[in-house]
Amino acid sequence: MKRIIRKLEKMMTAAAFAEAGEHDAAREIMREKETRYDSRDTTRPPARPKNQLRA
Numbered sequence: 001m002k003r004i005i006r007k008l009e010k011m012m013t014a015a016a017f018a019e020a021g022e023h024d025a026a027r028e029i030m031r032e033k034e035t036r037y038d039s040r041d042t043t044r045p046p047a048r049p050k051n052q053l054r055a
Contacts, residue, residue, distance in 0.1 A: 010030070010032070013029055014027075
């Protein structure tokens with residue numbers, strides 16, 4: 001569900017830029033690839049170091 005919402009948000013943002021005459025910015029927004037975790041996403045917990053085996 002989050003993926004659909006992010007895609008819709010991206011499309012609406014690009015549409016707003018296109019309506020304002022910023023066609024290049026709109027194209028750039030639509031060209032961006034989706035990543036698993038968006039840089040604005042702060043809900044992801046920080047990476048934990050893996051336990052090391054000791055002899």
